[in-house]
Amino acid sequence: MTKQRKIIHVDMDAFFASVEQRDQPAYQGKPLIVGGQPNSRGVVAACSYEARKFGIHSAMPCSRAYRLCPQAIFVPPRFEAYRAVSNQIREIFWQYASQVEPLSLDEAYLDVTYTADYEGSATLIAQAIKRDILAKTQLHASAGVSYNKFLAKIASDLDKPNGLYVIRPEQGLHFVADFPIGKFHGVGPATEAKMQKLGIKTGADLRKKTLLELVERFGKSGQYYYNIARAIDERPVRSKRVRKSLGKETTFAEDILSTELLTEQLNALAEPILNMLAEQAIRAKTMTVKVKYADFRQVTRAQSVDAALDKRAVKQWIPLLLNRTEAGRKPIRLVGLSFSGLEVANQQRVHPEFDF
Amino acid sequence: MKINRSVLLKPLINVTGIVERRHTLPILSNLLLEANNNKIQLTATDLEMQISLSIDSHTQEALTTTISAKKFLDICRALPEDSEIDLVSKDSRMTVKAGKSRFNLQTLPAADYPVMTKVNGDSVLIQLPQIELKRLLKQVEFAMAQQDIRYYLNGLLLEVDGNKLNLVGTDGHRLSFTSATLNQSYEKNNVILPRKTVIELIKLLEDNDEEVTIEIAAGQVNFAFGEMRLISKVIDGKFPDYNRVIPTAHSNTFTVNRMAILTAMQRASILSNEKYRGIRMVLSHNNIKLISTNTEQEEAEEELEITYAQESLDIGFNVTYLIDVLNNTQQENINFSFADANSSCLITLPEDDDYKYVVMPMRI
Numbered sequence: 232m233t234k235q236r237k238i239i240h241v242d243m244d245a246f247f248a249s250v251e252q253r254d255q256p257a258y259q260g261k262p263l264i265v266g267g268q269p270n271s272r273g274v275v276a277a278c279s280y281e282a283r284k285f286g287i288h289s290a291m292p293c294s295r296a297y298r299l300c301p302q303a304i305f306v307p308p309r310f311e312a313y314r315a316v317s318n319q320i321r322e323i324f325w326q327y328a329s330q331v332e333p334l335s336l337d338e339a340y341l342d343v344t345y346t347a348d349y350e351g352s353a354t355l356i357a358q359a360i361k362r363d364i365l366a367k368t369q370l371h372a373s374a375g376v377s378y379n380k381f382l383a384k385i386a387s388d389l390d391k392p393n394g395l396y397v398i399r400p401e402q403g404l405h406f407v408a409d410f411p412i413g414k415f416h417g418v419g420p421a422t423e424a425k426m427q428k429l430g431i432k433t434g435a436d437l438r439k440k441t442l443l444e445l446v447e448r449f450g451k452s453g454q455y456y457y458n459i460a461r462a463i464d465e466r467p468v469r470s471k472r473v474r475k476s477l478g479k480e481t482t483f484a485e486d487i488l489s490t491e492l493l494t495e496q497l498n499a500l501a502e503p504i505l506n507m508l509a510e511q512a513i514r515a516k517t518m519t520v521k522v523k524y525a526d527f528r529q530v531t532r533a534q535s536v537d538a539a540l541d542k543r544a545v546k547q548w549i550p551l552l553l554n555r556t557e558a559g560r561k562p563i564r565l566v567g568l569s570f571s572g573l574e575v576a577n578q579q580r581v582h583p584e585f586d587f
Numbered sequence: 588m589k590i591n592r593s594v595l596l597k598p599l600i601n602v603t604g605i606v607e608r609r610h611t612l613p614i615l616s617n618l619l620l621e622a623n624n625n626k627i628q629l630t631a632t633d634l635e636m637q638i639s640l641s642i643d644s645h646t647q648e649a650l651t652t653t654i655s656a657k658k659f660l661d662i663c664r665a666l667p668e669d670s671e672i673d674l675v676s677k678d679s680r681m682t683v684k685a686g687k688s689r690f691n692l693q694t695l696p697a698a699d700y701p702v703m704t705k706v707n708g709d710s711v712l713i714q715l716p717q718i719e720l721k722r723l724l725k726q727v728e729f730a731m732a733q734q735d736i737r738y739y740l741n742g743l744l745l746e747v748d749g750n751k752l753n754l755v756g757t758d759g760h761r762l763s764f765t766s767a768t769l770n771q772s773y774e775k776n777n778v779i780l781p782r783k784t785v786i787e788l789i790k791l792l793e794d795n796d797e798e799v800t801i802e803i804a805a806g807q808v809n810f811a812f813g814e815m816r817l818i819s820k821v822i823d824g825k826f827p828d829y830n831r832v833i834p835t836a837h838s839n840t841f842t843v844n845r846m847a848i849l850t851a852m853q854r855a856s857i858l859s860n861e862k863y864r865g866i867r868m869v870l871s872h873n874n875i876k877l878i879s880t881n882t883e884q885e886e887a888e889e890e891l892e893i894t895y896a897q898e899s900l901d902i903g904f905n906v907t908y909l910i911d912v913l914n915n916t917q918q919e920n921i922n923f924s925f926a927d928a929n930s931s932c933l934i935t936l937p938e939d940d941d942y943k944y945v946v947m948p949m950r951i
Contacts, residue, residue: 534734536734536735537733537734537758574862583760583948584947585760585762585931585945586831586832587832
């Protein structure tokens with residue numbers, strides 16, 4: 232049997248909002264919303280705990296947040312500041328963990344199985360990490376400790392803010408059994424609805440289903456659901472996550488009908504992504520245009536090509552993909568562009584072409 | 588209107604082939620059915636091309652409607668052989684009756700069917716046996732590009748020049764050229780046939796000596812053979828100058844039995860890199876080696892004896908491009924010629940002077 236793993240999930244508390252409150256003492260103790268302006272169409276990127284008391288949560292439209300709490304302070308995000316903090320905390324993670332897998336600026340999985348500090352006690356290591364983060368950034372983090380990623384993530388959420396929660400190997404199964412299905416990582420609202428329909432309300436219900444039933448119903452994810460119902464999650468903590476796609480999207484201040492304007496917007500989105508791909512010598516074979524209509528209905532249109540997509544190809548495909556949506560006939564509030572089918576370009580193996 | 592299943596089925600399969608499963612207009616999933624004067628005409632279109640076919644019948648009854656191509660075909664297929672099928676169109680429905688079976692299908696008005704019509708104006712008429720056109724198409728079809736942003740490569744060049752009919756397909760990495768002599772001379776003229784048209788044509792052409800008439804008109808090409816009429820739009824674009832790509836002659840050359848090198852390549856390709864499909868061709872005195880390696884560092888080596896006394900050469904290729912040409916030619920022997928490891932390779936057939944295949948090497 233392999234060594235029991237020790238995984239920590241660290242998650243900063245109300246990250247963007249806490250950074251703002253730290254840097255602007257006037258914001259402290261007040262409902263603070265980082266994101267769009269109240270009269271804009273932006274959404275809440277993060278909010279302070281004071282704001283959460285009013286029922287505000289991230290991803291909520293700012294207009295709605297404003298109605299819930301008109302006295303809230305709305306500030307635009309300062310990503311450079313968050314990135315700076317993010318780098319500080321990642322440095323701390325690397326002091327303790329052999330593998331660090333960041334999930335976003337403020338969240339990461341740490342594998343501390345082979346860490347010798349504190350006689351290998353993951354709980355003490357998590358405490359030390361929290362302490363170091365506070366000392367260095369004056370910000371609080373919550374940590375979850377367990378024997379796999381799935382449980383560690385659940386644990387970090389259980390004692391927020393400034394929390395530390397440990398799920399021991401013998402507790403794993405019991406924990407999962409009582410857990411409401413919608414709270415499982417990887418079970419979104421759509422899957423939750425499907426599960427509810429099948430009578431699956433908790434981890435215990437999920438555990439009653441056979442592997443075959445789950446795979447038939449949920450495809451590839453069925454295996455994952457089968458495992459998590461048993462508190463099994465063998466995904467390793469990966470330092471370098473292999474990107475599956477790279478994309479950007481933009482919501483307009485006003486709905487756009489003109490396809491020329493939409494094409495322009497998409498071209499503008501393409502530029503930085505293509506540069507990023509080029510810098511990392513990654514080739515993309517599929518591009519996807521996403522369109523959200525004024526009525527919030529959204530469609531995606533994708534195109535795969537044999538050769539890698541370059542600037543010229545992307546520029547030519549954008550109007551063609553847009554053409555396959557109702558752009559020009561229906562007002563559109565958001566467009567997005569993403570690239571997938573990524574592979575590292577191998578300079579030595581490029582197949583030369585005819586010089587027509 | 589009555590018709591025997593055996594008479595209807597094959598024509599039905601032939602026209603239904605071009606009906607797209609995903610389409611923009613509901614009526615495009617339908618088939619246009621027109622009957623009068625002892626003839627039944629079936630028409631299908633995807634707006635880019637149209638196939639119509641007429642069948643002799645023994646009925647004077649007139650009937651004009653459109654019905655789901657897929658459902659109608661599925662029904663006819665499933666009926667017992669030699670069933671007498673009775674079609675009755677009434678209001679917005681068509682009833683299909685055969686023996687004790689009865690199907691009631693929805694219809695859409697025939698007047699709404701987007702029929703493609705032949706364009707007027709100057710056109711060029713070419714005639715050649717069906718079997719010959721089919722052979723020519725098959726020699727170049729596999730080299731066409733698929734979904735290339737250079738949309739003009741997603742098709743096949745059809746060119747008349749003097750008494751020559753030239754066909755060219757290329758995806759930028761390899762190019763396949765073939766030519767036939769016509770019994771008449773023409774002014775130089777060319778069109779790009781869309782990929783789908785080419786693939787459909789190959790399916791529909793019969794292996795017999797009956798003539799097919801190709802009519803090249805403005806923005807359109809029509810093919811008429813047997814009872815079949817195919818109208819296709821052409822790709823509006825400029826096909827690259829293939830003459831610049833085909834090398835005239837290389838000094839390093841050998842001839843080899845096609846099947847011998849094909850089977851050797853197929854075996855060697857098993858251990859070639861799945862993505863790049865690279866294979867090394869190492870030429871030395873009277874010997875050729877085919878070597879492949881994959882990402883797991885597994886290795887395959889094949890050796891063939893040839894007659895070769897020129898320069899030694901070590902050159903890489905995408906093996907798929909080579910297997911393609913070996914698979915799509917029928918001749919017993921095949922000729923390879925090279926300039927050096929960085930230049931394109933010319934493949935010809937000692938028994939067919941009109942065929943040329945060019946493939947770019949790849950760095951391995």
